[in-house]
Amino acid sequence: MKQRLLQQVGRSARLRVLNELKRTQGLCVADLAERIGMSYMGxxxxxxxxxxxxxxxTWRQPQKIGRPHLLYRLTQRAQDLFPTESNSLTIDTLEAARKLYGPTAPDKLLLLVFQKKAEEYLSKLKGETPAERAKWLARLRDYDGYMSECETDEQGVVRIVEHHSPILDILRKFPLVAKLEGDMFQRLVGTLVERAETSVSGLYSATFRLL
Structure with a gap:
């Protein structure tokens, strides 16, 4: 499925458009063109x-004054272009563990997986302060396919925003994963972290706010 879609998408300019839209809830053509350095017509x-x-x-974003803005956004079909680390076999394995070893077996397995992943991140993480470590963690997570960005607002609040989850199917099936992610982030950056998740028109986004 992914290979066929990638063949349809083709040239890198199209991939740049898809990647940019993946990091938003929609953009008008003018804003998109500016972000990717392309002409409006292109x-x-x-x-x-x-x-x-x-x-x-497309969808129309209401404005306080004037006509609504026409925004382009990804469809659910486009999600198949982005990396996934899990599949139906992973979920079937966790469900089989539940049947064989009891209701807590999947949670124990997931805990071990996240502990191992945290150790891997720790071996690569740099920075003396939580904010510095957050920037490095965002880079590592982005490399792993989470489309992560580290942001600092005007009040100095640091957030890691992730626009994709390669393990979204497991996250939906086993809600404990959300807590394990939050706990892992806290351990890695060295401060309390508040995790929030949004889904607009099927587009996933998770924010990890340093407290």
Missing amino acids: AKGICLDLEKRGLLD
């Missing part, structure tokens, strides 16, 4: 092409 043409392929759709 970006518009790519959006129309991807819309025909079923990878983008």
